Amino acid sequence: MPRLASTLLACFLVVTPATLAQAAPTQTSVIVTASDPPRDVRVYAGQGPTASERGSIDLREVSVVARPNVVRFKVRVREVRQTREFDQMVFIDLKPTATSDATWTATIGMSPQQPTTAYATLFVDDSGTDYRSCDPLPLTVLRRQDTLRLDVPTRCVPGEPARIKVTSYTGYYRSDAGGPWSKDVLRVSGGYLLR
Numbered sequence: 001m002p003r004l005a006s007t008l009l010a011c012f013l014v015v016t017p018a019t020l021a022q023a024a025p026t027q028t029s030v031i032v033t034a035s036d037p038p039r040d041v042r043v044y045a046g047q048g049p050t051a052s053e054r055g056s057i058d059l060r061e062v063s064v065v066a067r068p069n070v071v072r073f074k075v076r077v078r079e080v081r082q083t084r085e086f087d088q089m090v091f092i093d094l095k096p097t098a099t100s101d102a103t104w105t106a107t108i109g110m111s112p113q114q115p116t117t118a119y120a121t122l123f124v125d126d127s128g129t130d131y132r133s134c135d136p137l138p139l140t141v142l143r144r145q146d147t148l149r150l151d152v153p154t155r156c157v158p159g160e161p162a163r164i165k166v167t168s169y170t171g172y173y174r175s176d177a178g179g180p181w182s183k184d185v186l187r188v189s190g191g192y193l194l195r
């Protein structure tokens with residue numbers, strides 16, 4: 001699917017020279033989009049945010065787009081909240097496909113309540129000591145779209161096809177102070193070359 005999408009885009013650009021001339025510096029291609037069902041948030045017990053607040057991180061849609069020098073991740077949730085009481089969080093885990101014997105992993109983290117401290121870490125192997133860090137990264141919060149948008153430099157994403165898992169939580173970002181109070185998970189089927 002992603003290869004087909006990029007092939008179609010390439011064909012489109014080739015047959016419209018005016019677009020090709022304009023598009024070259026900012027060429028983008030959609031790698032994958034995936035949707036997640038509404039109202040499937042797992043809610044944990046314990047005092048803390050209200051039921052509505054816990055359900056706010058309900059994942060709705062994820063897209064991954066290749067852009068010059070970065071990979072753009074967009075995650076839409078039910079509702080981006082303006083609060084200081086807790087953090088909404090989204091983590092994206094990248095792993096080799098099932099048929100690969102590679103041992104790299106990558107983790108991307110973001111919170112709309114703490115938009116200056118998103119991050120991406122690519123562990124080159126399973127030693128835990130050989131990694132590339134893109135930290136901090138600035139997060140763009142598109143409030144009216146209830147969407148988080150993060151551009152990750154290509155050096156912090158794997159060069160091999162990746163499985164993509166997206167997990168959202170309410171809790172405290174980059175802290176073990178409490179929570180989580182709720183969780184939603186989207187596993188994107190298949191493997192995708194991100195760069």
Ligand SMILES: [Ca+2]
Pocket residue numbers: 036037038039040041058059060184
């Ligand atoms: Ca959902």
